[in-house]
Amino acid sequence: MAIESTMTEPKIEVAALRKRFGDLEVLKDINLTVEAGGVVALIGPSGSGKSTLLRCMNLLVAPDGGRVRVGADSFDFGNSGQLPPAKTLARFRANTGMVFQHFNLFPHMSVLANVMEGPLTVRRMPKAQAEPLARSLLVKVGLADKADAYPNKLSGGQKQRVAIARALAMEPEVMLFDEATSALDPELVGEVLQVMRALAAEGMTMVIVTHEIAFAREVADRVVFMRDGVVVEEGPARAVIDTPREEATRAFLSHFHRRGEAVPG
């Protein structure tokens, strides 16, 4: 890889990324960069490939070809689609935080243990150091009083905030959000978005797959609209959402109110 000035180098770089599941080409030659501290929202209809793209960024899904770089770690998949060795993969993923639609908290561990798990097991941090870190992150997501609770006693919004704290405990360079609010009751969405908003304000580099168009418009710097495995339109968030250039983007956004709330039904 060419040596560039680290000042201007994007934090995330995805180049010529391809992925197919069987006969279905899910990602067709995707190119995407995210600046350090940038917040990019991936929007698009179901099946557009946005979640797969996000999962390729931390290699939970192995691309069939192309290049993925996060921070200093870069992988070229050429045409092989072969995943790097488990150790290399694990080190790479430790540097990217991921938040899932269905939270995926560890149900056999307390909230505190969930947040400490990454530091203890992956970073080999002593407990005396991991616990204050975990507690400070729980304060940050507003759940300091739930440290000893188990996940099954939490609301969906609380679970997702714990999941965010768990990902942050790895002190990752980037955070990936895979429809983090899609499984939540409407009245619980706000508390999770609030945490994400605060993270963005702190300068965390974030890629967000979302159906919350209003949130994307407000928090993201850039919006990427995908359909059928290609990037149809990309640009500054407000420009893409308020005045889309492409017909497909307009058609997709017309399903939402101007203020960005989903039309019922």
Add this chain to the structure above:
Amino acid sequence: MYQWDFGLVWTYRWLLLDGFAVTVGFTVAIVVLGLVAGLLAALGKLSPLRPVAWLASAYIEVFRCTPLLVQLVWFYYALPILSGIEMSAISAGILALSLYGGSFYAEIIRGGIVSIDKGQTEAGEALGMLPSQVMRRVVLPQALKRMVPPLMNQSIIQFKNTSLVSVLAVPDLLYQGQVAAHDSYRPLELYTVIAIIYFLALFPLTLLVKRGETRLAVTD
């Protein structure tokens, strides 16, 4: 009408106690070794490496699909001739019973592992865990909870299966009972008492399993 005389059984109490101790010791050994074999076979069957998965499947099916009594006899008589390793009746018994139990444990353990939501594995991987850490820290602790009742159940069966080692003249409870029966000409009393001893040892365990299953249903 048969005249029962259980008083006579008391004469053989130490013999029967010895036999019971052998049976319990045997059970502990074959449960522990069986669980090790079962865990390895389960992980092997889940391995992405084809030959490993195939080998594990072959082991499981061979031991599940042949009678235990045949395995015992085969390990005692045939294996030493084929391998040249001389084996005592006790080692042959422990080996055969452990491998037999392991094949059933393996399927229970594998079932428990695959029953855990894929999202759990993904969450562990996303944190940067190695596959072995995901298994040890995330999947197995959850799967174990679901596996405990069927594993206990299989272990109860294993406890009873130890009675088969008496055919190799291992002095377990049944073998000692047979000795006493021949000695006293009172087989009815002795076999009845032996059945009662097995029952008294195992019935509380089945209650424990039932309680475990109820508790599991509450927390899940």
